[in-house]
Amino acid sequence: MTQRIAILGGGQLARMSAVAAYRLGCEVGIVARPGDDSPALRLATERFVGDWSSPALLDAVAAYADVVLLENEFIAPDILRYLEATGKCQVVPSSQTIALVQDKFFQKTALAQAGLPVPRFTAVDTPDDVLAASHRFGLPLVLKCRTNGYDGYGNELIRGTTDIAPAFEKLLRRGSPLMVEEFIPFTKELAVMAVRNQRGEEVIYPVVETIQHAHVCHTVLAPAAVSETTAANVTALARQVLEAIHGTGIFGIELFLLNDGEVLINEIAPRPHNSGHYTIEACETSQFENHIRSGLNLPLGSPRMRTPVAVMVNLLSGFEAPAQPTGLETALQVPGVTVHLYGKKASRPGRKMGHVTALGADLVETRERALRAARAIAI
């Protein structure tokens, strides 16, 4: 019988996961909220659009799906628990893993308790707690929402004690409890995808370097230009992260590389990750296919790169307007580049509208081609 997968969320991660699911012969239901610009709905077999806290919607999803996957961690664990309690579908990752990972304080606590290297951190309830932390960790300091932060939203840098009150007030409005972390003067940001299925098979993708512009992932270099020791260290950490969070599914792990070669874990996302888009063209098995395989508890595929070098550059929109890509013709003429447009209806400043991936033999030359194609497209 055809396996049916439902994905909670209708963005580009759901969309690219859906393509991988179809290739494995599955049908795909996309669960979205009314009015959302959800490009994955366009290629869904079934469309579940409604209030995610509605039992009627969740019952319909559970009745449809053999497996329920997520495209982001910003989901009330109660919703996942409800789906799990129906006994009709498998939820991957589990509500337990999501509850642990989605609160960055719980996440970091679990990692620290497992002996994994993380920046020093503490939960804060008041501006005075932040001040106390500044005495322990020094300044600058990063004040963070424990939940619902992404792409720099929900983070404030505290450079001096006078920043504390306004930053605290600003973040409090996002409705999340807060935490602080020491500021890490990293030399590079690294990332790695880690996958585990229910039978305990694990796959760790190559270590990549991510370059952010204004807190949003802009460029990914695969593999990262780091020493073999660092790469091996990060790979080992990724395996330990899978142990520490005891999770099934696919996880994007972001790390800081320090001047002295030390590596600290920054954040874990329990889903396919922007830093893994390069895997579609560059690896034997894409992160999206292994996302689906881990959900179905199928054997995981090799993460080995098929090309010496891959560079991914995001297509971020610069303005607010109905999406109207221009320059595609120019971009498509850059050799060795694949263009991915997500089909979103509306552009917004900084919104991820697509990405390009260039394959090649040399990092500098390949990056130049990826940038040339990306810059040609305005969207």
Next chain:
Amino acid sequence: MTQRIAILGGGQLARMSAVAAYRLGCEVGIVARPGDDSPALRLATERFVGDWSSPALLDAVAAYADVVLLENEFIAPDILRYLEATGKCQVVPSSQTIALVQDKFFQKTALAQAGLPVPRFTAVDTPDDVLAASHRFGLPLVLKCRTNGYDGYGNELIRGTTDIAPAFEKLLRRGSPLMVEEFIPFTKELAVMAVRNQRGEEVIYPVVETIQHAHVCHTVLAPAAVSETTAANVTALARQVLEAIHGTGIFGIELFLLNDGEVLINEIAPRPHNSGHYTIEACETSQFENHIRSGLNLPLGSPRMRTPVAVMVNLLSGFEAPAQPTGLETALQVPGVTVHLYGKKASRPGRKMGHVTALGADLVETRERALRAARAIAI
């Protein structure tokens, strides 16, 4: 504005073309017939299911689509002319090209008139015409339906004159006019994909060898193990074919390689082709992406192989039953292999249910892996 593509047909060729269209930011409408087991419907943005000769259905398709593409040539040119006459959508390839290509007698006549090498052929109206042809071309002889033949359906081999009457009667029942061709004792069957967009850009993919089992494509070896002269000869022929049929779109060209190195054109299909499935993983631009690009009149992508060797093996079902793939777990463990399941609901003997593609450096070893994965799956 989002480009909208409609595809006439809902099989695996439409399905894989749709995935390429989504990647370029398009929406996709799939046009299918009621009751058809059309796996492309599952990932369609819009579903047009009805009688293709109904003006209401065709009006709806024309109102929806900027571009209408085909997944097979078995379509009345009147339907395409109707769509073209609405002036609302571009039909690629045109009704004129389809009318020329879908009748194998017209197709071969056009190729012969352009001076291209084809087996000797003639139209036949009666068994006596076949007998007369046997005197001109010798025996054996191939009696063929001029239209609607595929995978060996619509072909009969005439070994002796006593075969003529029963073969003629059998094929006549398929409702197509008939033709005969001399039998070609080929040493290999070759194929090549050729693409042209409206601005006249052309792309010719590598020459591949196709191996049929019971007239159905079973294995494709890319590139074909032929001399450089033969490969160059086939590539040149492919360009001349595009000229001769004066067509826009993507074309699969099947050829016979003879003992003395001579090459004859067997057949042209005006659409993505089974012999080009390997391009998804093996080439810089897949046949499906260039199918969409040619339809949208975008610059065509490079057909260069990213890997020394690729082998595609079809997953053909052996029995009549609801589709229930088994052995996927074993197949997914074969290294360097991508499994494609089409998600068809029903198995039928010889039906194409999916395919696997193996990439590698050595033809023998890569073929062994592809076969190992394909044999693991029963569907």
